[in-house]
Amino acid sequence: MNGYPPKVARNPFTPTFGVSPPVLVGRSDLISDFIDALEDGPGAPGRMTLYTGARGTGKTVLLNEVEDAARRLGWRVIAETATAGLVKRMITEHLPALLRDIDSGSDRSVVTGVSAPLGLGGATWETVAEHEAAPGLRNQLTAVTELMASSGTGLLVTLDEIHHQVVGELRELATVLQHLVREERQIAFVDAGLPSAVSAVLSDDVLTFLRRADRHSLGPVPIDDVSNAIARPVREAGREISPQLVASAAAATGGYPFLIQLVGYHIWRQQPSVLEISAADVEAGVLAARRRIGSLVHEPALADLPGVARTFLVAMAQDDGPSRMSDIAVRLIVDGNYASQYRLRLIATGLIKPAGHGRVDFTMPSLRDYLREHAVLEARPGLPAGDAEQFDIAPD
Ligand SMILES: Nc1ncnc2c1ncn2[C@@H]1O[C@H](COP(=O)(O)OP(=O)(O)O)[C@@H](O)[C@H]1O
Ligand SMILES: [Mg+2]
Structure with missing residues (x-):
């Protein structure tokens, strides 16, 4: 515009994980479903939503979008990642800050004793019993929703990269959220994770509550x-x-x-x-x-997978399109049963998908090309049977 030499426009694209794109596409239905759920009031199923998808399908960016949408409707937002210390961060940082902020803007002081803003349970509320499980968490979340109630809005909590490693804290959070939902409070919870990590979390008995969330898997964009x-x-x-x-x-x-x-x-x-x-x-x-x-x-x-699962993928990469499970078993020199165990586990990672009767295909075609180009991964025949047990997938 001004200056010499002429200024070259900045590259508008954002090939960085977690960074919102210049134009976000293909997710407007999901975003409007969520907005509807906020507008529909307590009890709307979409107020508990779970997004799953492979690395790079846009989970984090979608969480950012629903957070923005909620803010535009006057909701407050706590955005967190499922790493150790999650509950503590909520009790000692997010919730006290939020309460101070909301409370300073209202006439009515519900908060009676924020004497130790950073201490666990430092704040007490007249209306809330103090002896509940996870008292700090439940009391503070209750107080936030009560303060928001007069405006008809509430609190959205988002949690990215949910993973089994923090299942204890997820259980604590889920228990409290379940109470608040039962009390018909203005609360929404949206979480996201890799498909395999999500299945590991949801298989935990205590997390039936999270299993009831509206679950969407983020596929390719048209x-x-x-x-x-x-x-x-x-x-x-x-x-x-x-x-x-x-x-x-x-x-x-x-x-x-x-x-x-x-x-x-x-x-x-x-x-x-x-x-x-x-x-x-x-x-x-x-x-x-x-x-x-x-x-x-x-x-x-691929680094997150056990060797057998990688070998399975290499065997699939020999085909130009969907692979027949019977061919895979032959290539791996294993029986059909064993191959189908791996089929299920790989589908859970989101790397492959069922493709009609007895067939599987890559979710991302570029993975096939990658495996072909990096065929250093030897097709190892006669696989050890016990390997099927170890299948832990790290978060992205
Ligand atoms: N709906 C979309 N339209 C265009 N680009 C997107 C979309 N969703 C994500 N992206 C881009 O894809 C990349 C990965 O998004 P991210 O949310 O980090 O994925 P994930 O959390 O699933 O690994 C980012 O560069 C982001 O800008
Ligand atoms: Mg992400």
Whole structure:
């Protein structure tokens, strides 16, 4: 705009985990379902929502969206990640800060003794019994919802990367939330995690409450939406790209949200100071994105798997499309039963999906390419039977 040499517009794409994209696509139904649930009042099922999806499907970004939507409706938000100390952070940091903030803005002082703002149970409320399980947590959450009630809004708690490692704290939180829901308080809870991590959490008996959440698995975004997510940021940042090139860039993403950003980013950076994006830019950008997706997404996902599961995937990668389970068993030299155990476990990771009778396919086609290019993973015949037991998946 001003200055010399002419300023090159900043690359608008955001190929970074947890960073909201310039144009978010394909999730508007999920977002409006959640908004409806807030507007419908206590008891609306969508007030307990769970998003699952592989690394890079946009879970964190979607949590950010529902948080923003809730704030626009006047709700308060506590956004947390499921790591050790979660409950303590809520009791000693988020909730006291929120209570001070809400209370200072209202005439009515419900809070009677915030004498030790950072101490466990430092705040006491006249209306709330002090001897409940997790007293700090339940008392403070109750107080927040009571303070919010007059405005007809409430509190949204979001929890990212839920994982079995913190199941004790999740249980504590779930128990309290369950009470608040039963009391028809204005509370909403949205959590997100990798499919395998979520199944591990939900298999815990005490967490039946969380199992009742509205569960959505984040799949690929429709290609038409992807076109918007690529074209609009380019044009809004002042450059041009033809509809045909947009379509071919969009197709190359397979609808996978992280690839939308990665492909867009690398296309843009080929010749950032040239107004119109060329076919060569798109070709080179797609190639660069494909090269990086392996180390950014596939490698960490594969590293979380036991060897047998990786070998299973390598066996699948021999096929150009969906694989027949009978072929996989033959390639692995195992019986059908054993192969089907791994089928289930791999489906739980979100890396593969059922594809019609007796068939499975990759959720992300680029994983097939990655495995073919990195065939260092030997197809190991005669697998040990006991390996099926160890299948712990780390959070992303
Ligand atoms: N709906 C979407 N449309 C466009 N880009 C998206 C969308 N969802 C996520 N992204 C992009 O994908 C990447 C991964 O998103 P993130 O929320 O971190 O995924 P996850 O938490 O599932 O691993 C980020 O770069 C983000 O900007
Ligand atoms: Mg995330």
